[in-house]
Amino acid sequence: MTALRFLALDSGLVEAWRRGRADANGQTPERQLSDGGGNPCRHCLDDIARDAPMLVLAHRPFPGPQPYAEVGPIFVHAEDCPRYGETAGKPGIFLRREVILMRGYGPDDRIVYGTGKVIPTAEIESRAAALFEDPEIAYIHLRSASNNCFQCRLERG
Missing domain, CATH: 3.30.1740 (first zn-finger domain of poly(adp-ribose) polymerase-1)
Incomplete structure (x- = not known):
């Protein structure tokens, strides 16, 4: 993986x-x-x-x-909080959500069509691994499945 x-x-x-x-x-x-x-x-x-x-x-x-x-x-x-450690694994916000919207972007910062999908949060790692097999994918956004709000960015480790 x-x-x-x-x-x-x-x-x-x-x-x-x-x-x-x-x-x-x-x-x-x-x-x-x-x-x-x-x-x-x-x-x-x-x-x-x-x-x-x-x-x-x-x-x-x-x-x-x-x-x-x-x-x-x-x-x-609004007050100080520690920045999440990039390699700490799946963040807490995804442990308490059932689904998330995942979408791949190219190096030109544009959506790679066909990559957007609402998935169970338990599948974040496996879906990301599959998307990152495509060399066209530079990074992935995780977004709210219900409101499309940006949550965080995923990159290859």
Whole structure:
């Protein structure tokens, strides 16, 4: 099986948002309290506890604008949290979800057609290994199966 790296958001970027840096829509991140109902932090890759402060903001997980560079809402802890270790295995947010949307992207940061599929989270590793057999796949996004929100990026280990 292919070794995987689960890439959380960069700590410098998250810290900049905590200091008020504008999001992908040019807006200051909103500060809210988590309802505890599944607000996954894209930095530590775990759920934000009920009543914990969080930021809600628009994020484009691509190097720049282009037709396939989707912008969507994400959550991050408003206070410090450790960045998820890339080689630590499947993050906690996927252990508590039944399904996830997985989609492959090419080196041009565009969707590789035919790779998008909603799968059980138990199949993340095996599906990623199968996708990474295709040399056209540079990386994979894991996204919310119900809302298409970016969760994290997968790369070959």
